[in-house]
Amino acid sequence: MQKTIMAVTGDETDEDTELAPSHMAAATGDMPTYQIRAPPTSLPQGVVVAASPGSLHSPQQLAEEATRKRELRLMKNREAARECRRKKKEYVTCLENRVAVLEKQNKTLIEELKALKDLYCHKAE
DNA sequence: TAACGGGTGCGTCACAAGCA
DNA sequence: TGCTTGTGACGCACCCGTTA
Numbered sequence: 060m061q062k063t064i065m066a067v068t069g070d071e072t073d074e075d076t077e078l079a080p081s082h083m084a085a086a087t088g089d090m091p092t093y094q095i096r097a098p099p100t101s102l103p104q105g106v107v108v109a110a111s112p113g114s115l116h117s118p119q120q121l122a123e124e125a126t127r128k129r130e131l132r133l134m135k136n137r138e139a140a141r142e143c144r145r146k147k148k149e150y151v152t153c154l155e156n157r158v159a160v161l162e163k164q165n166k167t168l169i170e171e172l173k174a175l176k177d178l179y180c181h182k183a184e
Numbered sequence: 185t186a187a188c189g190g191g192t193g194c195g196t197c198a199c200a201a202g203c204a
Numbered sequence: 205t206g207c208t209t210g211t212g213a214c215g216c217a218c219c220c221g222t223t224a
Binding site: 187 | 205206207208209210211212213214215216217218219220221222223224
């Protein structure tokens, strides 16, 4: 069975700061049920149409509202995931730097200890 | 040169935790 | 209690080095 999901209408004009590779991954799709591809709306990404809940009546309007909410949630989550990865990467880099510093420090201390031992031994003689 | 495997980044889902 | 946000997990696409 074909996995049909395309990355949400990729119009992510929103900065997209980090150099995105040339591809836009399509996603998962191992759960057949929930991938309801919304009919292509003409709305630019990120634009929220104000529709007061009380004004929704017809099934079509309800469906459109649901679709809109879903797209919005996906968009926010996409951003959140990016941010989360960025922070994680930063954290790992930070840890790596710390490791380097501590290793250097350790080396220095070992050498210092060795020198002191030598000194002590020669004095004892 | 095609096939393959490892590495990386992305989007999405599910879920937990925090908040109003 | 419903909503929002952060994050782990998963599958996918792409890139690149290696090997037959």
